[in-house]
Amino acid sequence: MSDEESSVRVAVRIRPQLSKEVLDMCRMCTTVTPGEPQVTLGADKSFTYDYVFDTDVxxxxxxxxxxxxxxxxxxxxxxxxxxxxxxxxxxxxxxxxxxxxxxxxxxxxxxxxxxxxxxxxxxxxxxxxxxxxxxxxxxxxxxxxxxxxxxxxxxxxxxxxxxxxxxxxxxxxxxxxxxxxxxxxxxxxxxxxxxxxxxxxxxxxxxxxxxxxxxxxxxxxxxxxxxxxxxxxxxxxxxxxxxxxxx
Missing domain, CATH: 3.40.850.10 (Kinesin motor domain)
Structure with a gap:
């Protein structure tokens, strides 16, 4: 880890829906910004982390x-x-x-x-x-x-x-x-x-x-x-x- 990097890094992983959630017609409420470590919750709340991993990672x-x-x-x-x-x-x-x-x-x-x-x-x-x-x-x-x-x-x-x-x-x-x-x-x-x-x-x-x-x-x-x-x-x-x- 270089001196410029933080000693603490935060990663967010979004899991796919479970079978029960699909049957209950739940829907995903998160959107990952392509190429950026940012996730949007709903329509207007965005959060940035060191890493963001979508459901397919x-x-x-x-x-x-x-x-x-x-x-x-x-x-x-x-x-x-x-x-x-x-x-x-x-x-x-x-x-x-x-x-x-x-x-x-x-x-x-x-x-x-x-x-x-x-x-x-x-x-x-x-x-x-x-x-x-x-x-x-x-x-x-x-x-x-x-x-x-x-x-x-x-x-x-x-x-x-x-x-x-x-x-x-x-x-x-x-x-x-x-x-x-x-x-x-x-x-x-x-x-x-x-x-x-x-x-x-x-x-x-x-x-x-x-x-x-x-x-x-x-x-x-x-x-x-x-x-x-x-x-x-x-x-x-x-x-x-x-x-x-x-x-």
């Missing part, structure tokens, strides 16, 4: 426009966060690719699985380049955390038994001397491959709190935070650089 384009550079940046030492926001039924789970209750083909894979695959591919590329240049390859250690925020309580989705939910949560939020936020009482799992990371993501996703709403029969009733912490150590300097990729 595919999953790969969304990922490459919004998230791919963040994954590459995390391998260069930058923290990154991808945050999906929207009302229930707006397509957050589909866009992020965390709906593991169904199998999807490769074209429909969302941001999170693509980011995980690119992360490990980037690690392999960096390691291979070091070997080709006769340099000691850096050592990478990847760990994952998966949290759920529900009813003002933090729940660890990696704790299968989840005994602590019967009482007060043992997870605590702290701030260090550098004003960085960190958690204690959270389970971290080491992952060494994209398959392993995706398996933990799937396990945590299926443990999330869901309930039926008028707009979504299996609505997630919480916020979920999946974090991959990347520790890169170069043998020459013995310097460890911890970086977080949060989704």
């Amino acid at each position: 595919d999953q790969l384009s969304i990922y490459e426009s919004c998230a791919k550079s963040l994954v590459n940046g995390s391998l260069e030492g930058y923290n990154a966060t991808v945050f999906a926001y929207g009302q229930t039924g707006s397509g957050k789970t589909y866009t992020m690719g965390t709906g593991f209750d169904v199998d999807v083909n490769s074209e429909l894979v969302g941001i999170v699985p693509r980011a995980i695959n690119d992360l490990f591919e980037g690690i392999r590329r960096i390691t291979d380049e070091a070997v080709e240049n006769s340099q000691p390859p850096p050592q990478f250690r990847i760990s994952a955390q998966f949290l759920e925020l529900y009813n003002e309580e933090i729940i660890d989705l990696f704790e299968s038994a989840r005994e602590y939910t019967k009482g007060k949560s043992v997870i605590r939020i702290h701030e260090d001397a550098n004003r960085s936020i960190y958690l204690t009482g959270v389970r971290s799992e080491k992952v060494s491959s994209p398959e392993e990371a995706l398996q933990w993501l799937k396990q945590g996703s299926l443990a999330r709190t869901t309930a039926s709403t008028r707009m979504n029969s299996q609505s997630s009733r919480s916020h979920a935070i999946f974090t991959l912490t990347i520790r890169q150590q170069r043998v020459v300097s013995e310097q460890v650089c911890p970086i977080a990729l949060t989704i």
Whole structure:
């Protein structure tokens, strides 16, 4: 990301109508300005964002426009966060690719699985380049955390038994001397491959709190935070650089 670019960028994705909405004769109320990141609501209310994606934009384009550079940046030492926001039924789970209750083909894979695959591919590329240049390859250690925020309580989705939910949560939020936020009482799992990371993501996703709403029969009733912490150590300097990729 260049110095001229904002550290926070906002993208709007417009989902197509659902079958039920078509049957109910609902109509689209948004219009995307061709060639511009602008969407018009109704007849006269226009809004401009960093990116605007119409209903026909595919999953790969969304990922490459919004998230791919963040994954590459995390391998260069930058923290990154991808945050999906929207009302229930707006397509957050589909866009992020965390709906593991169904199998999807490769074209429909969302941001999170693509980011995980690119992360490990980037690690392999960096390691291979070091070997080709006769340099000691850096050592990478990847760990994952998966949290759920529900009813003002933090729940660890990696704790299968989840005994602590019967009482007060043992997870605590702290701030260090550098004003960085960190958690204690959270389970971290080491992952060494994209398959392993995706398996933990799937396990945590299926443990999330869901309930039926008028707009979504299996609505997630919480916020979920999946974090991959990347520790890169170069043998020459013995310097460890911890970086977080949060989704």
